[in-house]
Amino acid sequence: MNEALIRGLTPGVLGILVRRGADFAAAEDAVQDALVEAVRVWPDDMPKDPKGWLVTVAWRKFLDAARSDTARRRREEVDEPAPGPARETDDTLQLYFLCAHPSLSPSSAVALTLRAVGGLTTRQIAQAYLVPEATMAQRISRAKRTVSDVRFDQPGDVATVLRVLYLVFNEGYSGDVDLAAEAIRLTRQLAAAIDHPEVAGLLALMLLHDARRASRTAPDGSLVSLASQDRSRWDTGAIAEGVEILQAALARDRLGEFQAQAAIAALHADALTADETDWVQIVEWYDELLRINDSPVVRLNRAVAVGEADGARAGLAALASLDPGLPRYAAVSAYLHERDGDLTTATNLYVEAAAKASNLLERDYLTRQAARLNALP
Structure with missing residues (x-):
């Protein structure tokens, strides 16, 4: 059984039933019943038109269910469409x-x-x-x-x-x-x-982030920071595709938040080493993003970029206007205080951030940062 084929056909079949008048819940149930039937029948008798087969069987399943439900008797008068190739809608x-x-x-x-x-x-x-x-x-x-x-x-x-x-x-x-x-x-x-530039922007963002997946964790499963990742393990094919999609979207001059986020991700991907990252341009893109979506999360990430571009004190100044209760605030503050040389404050903040971490990997990473600073002479 070709699972990819089944999954690819499912939304089209469901859409046809809904367009014919089936309510969404009943249509979805009927499509699932048709898929079960396909799993049983197709290995021995693969239809020439799989989508048409699924539409026909799902519609029959829907009508059978509708006729058995007195609250939907009006559907009994709906004629069953003649079998044949499904419309390419x-x-x-x-x-x-x-x-x-x-x-x-x-x-x-x-x-x-x-x-x-x-x-x-x-x-x-x-x-x-x-x-x-x-x-x-x-x-x-x-x-x-x-x-x-x-x-x-x-x-x-x-x-x-x-x-x-x-x-x-x-x-x-x-x-x-x-x-x-x-x-x-x-x-x-x-x-x-x-055809929408923000759809393209999101696709580019996903590709650029996913390109770094293999380097995000160490062999023992622990989290690896962006600066410490082995960039030779990044997927250059996905990066190239993401950048190409992003450039085409940006050329349409209808900037949205996903395009701006993708531009930031592209600048990270473009740097051969962490030290070569163009943080000044990243800050500029965060400023663009703030004009679109002035959220505390964007300002928090911008503070990190400012700290890299203009120094830790500038990053801490950018952080000062934000609510300390914001998720990841303590972690960002810890990093910037460490960069500023205040290791005692940084250690305490790493411990605080670890206690607030939303998942085990992040908690373990932040705990290790605190332990690393504690071990310094």
């Missing part, structure tokens, strides 16, 4: 917008996107998010019910779709599903369906 874009509906929580939007557009099973999604399958099934069911009455032809918000895809990407890897790779695949799919 791409409904994937509408599915993206539907799954990123503003009424959904971010976690529900991510789960629904992975299920409906990505074609992942509930088990795979649950495993990737390290939650019980029953919990994920309930989350997906609630999400499907939420969007069931949403009109399929309503225009969607591209920015919301991109935020959902970036959430998927930042989950990285766990279980048997590589969510970073899945996010890149889905973003490529979106880029093929819609």
Whole structure:
């Protein structure tokens, strides 16, 4: 069974059922039933038109379920379309917008996107998010019910779709599903369906970040800082593709936050060594990013860049206006105080940052930084 083929066909089949009048929840259930049937039948009898086969079987499954539900008897009069090749209409874009509906929580939007557009099973999604399958099934069911009455032809918000895809990407890897790779695949799919510079910007950002994946952890699994990474292990092919996509997007002169973030990532990727990083230009890009999205997180990252470009004291001055309770504030402050030579304050801040770390890898890294400073004579 070709799993890639199944996953590639899923959003198109689901979109056809929704466009024919099926509500989203019922359509998604029918498509899943059709996929189960495909797994059973296709190894011995592969259809000439797999998508058409799935549409026909899913529609029959939907009608069977509708006829058994008295609340949906009106659907009994819907004629079954004649079997034949499926229309080459791409409904994937509408599915993206539907799954990123503003009424959904971010976690529900991510789960629904992975299920409906990505074609992942509930088990795979649950495993990737390290939650019980029953919990994920309930989350997906609630999400499907939420969007069931949403009109399929309503225009969607591209920015919301991109935020959902970036959430998927930042989950990285766990279980048997590589969510970073899945996010890149889905973003490529979106880029093929819609001509938008911010879609290109997000794809470039993902490629540039993912290019560094192999160097982010040491052989023992511990976290490696960007400055200490072995740059010979960076994926130069992904970097080149990301830069090319970014340059084409920037040439359209419609700057957005993902393009600005990708430009920063490209400057890191362009440096052969950490010492060769063009921090002055990175600060300039953070200033551009602030004009688009003046958020505390952007200002926090900018403070690091200022500290590298203009010295630790300048970085600490940029940090002073921010809330010390901000995530990663203590870690950034520790780094800048260390760069400024105040090792006692830096050590205490590394310990504080480790206690607040959101994951084990980060906590271990920050603990090691504190231990390293404590061991100095």
